[in-house]
Amino acid sequence: MNELFDTILPETIKKYLQTKTFGQKIFYSEETKSTNIDAKNLAKENASSGSLVIAETQGAGRGRLERKFFSPKGKGLWFSLILRPKFDIKDAPKCTLLAAVAVAAAMEEIGVKPEIKWPNDIMRGDKKLVGILTELVTLGAKDYAVIVGIGVNVNFAEEDFHEDIKNIATSLAIIKGENIERAKFLGRILCYFEKLYEKAETEGFGEVLNLWRKYSATLNKNIRVINAGDNSEITGRAVDIDESGALMVDTGGKIIKVLAGDVSVREMGN
Numbered sequence: 001m002n003e004l005f006d007t008i009l010p011e012t013i014k015k016y017l018q019t020k021t022f023g024q025k026i027f028y029s030e031e032t033k034s035t036n037i038d039a040k041n042l043a044k045e046n047a048s049s050g051s052l053v054i055a056e057t058q059g060a061g062r063g064r065l066e067r068k069f070f071s072p073k074g075k076g077l078w079f080s081l082i083l084r085p086k087f088d089i090k091d092a093p094k095c096t097l098l099a100a101v102a103v104a105a106a107m108e109e110i111g112v113k114p115e116i117k118w119p120n121d122i123m124r125g126d127k128k129l130v131g132i133l134t135e136l137v138t139l140g141a142k143d144y145a146v147i148v149g150i151g152v153n154v155n156f157a158e159e160d161f162h163e164d165i166k167n168i169a170t171s172l173a174i175i176k177g178e179n180i181e182r183a184k185f186l187g188r189i190l191c192y193f194e195k196l197y198e199k200a201e202t203e204g205f206g207e208v209l210n211l212w213r214k215y216s217a218t219l220n221k222n223i224r225v226i227n228a229g230d231n232s233e234i235t236g237r238a239v240d241i242d243e244s245g246a247l248m249v250d251t252g253g254k255i256i257k258v259l260a261g262d263v264s265v266r267e268m269g270n
Ligand code: BTN
Pocket: 033, 034, 035, 036, 037, 058, 060, 061, 062, 063, 064, 065, 067, 069, 071, 077, 078, 079, 080, 121, 130, 131, 132, 133, 149, 150, 151, 152
């Protein structure tokens, strides 16, 4: 019984699209190393903004901080969006927050409460459901593209996770107790993504930041952050994200701004 529960072929995805540009151009492959790598190459070849790069499985799915991302056939949504934003390149990293909020809104719609862990994981308790990897491609002196890679654990059963990640990963199907039609769910993500992105281009990221705060599982918690650069550690209370998306941590009177790192919520004294 190797039949897939559903398909993410372009014709199936198109049935569920309610967007102007997002996903209107689809680069599908049954198997690739990483949709982010493919998307970067396509961006260099001038692929249009909103193009969707999607694969049934990735042989070398990439995560943040050079980690691997497990992306087996039929179990999830492994895709990258190519964006050519009108906003300044300094705002491009906020596309990560935008992506997290778009997926969170689609999850809420199917009745799964989203918990965004700063900056960009979507969790259920301690277990990860969604990972996001945003990368920049410079295309000339002023021109650039943003590649937003999103991995959603959709139809995994407990036994589909490797031994080494089964305690730190979960899926929408496990939470809901039933499989989810991936193309339909993708259509909803792209719809939210396009609306928020258009708004960000015209009015800035205010709405994205507010929605991020609403879905956050990090704010107002006592946390420990391991700094991505030098592995140094700080503990304190996550009080807000600033206008750039950095996490503001109150370490006992002093507010520290964290730009990149791994956050864990401390069990005691939350
Ligand atoms: C993370 O959790 O560290 C980020 C994971 C991002 C995974 C997605 S799957 C689609 C796209 N292609 C990749 O190689 N990575 C992203």
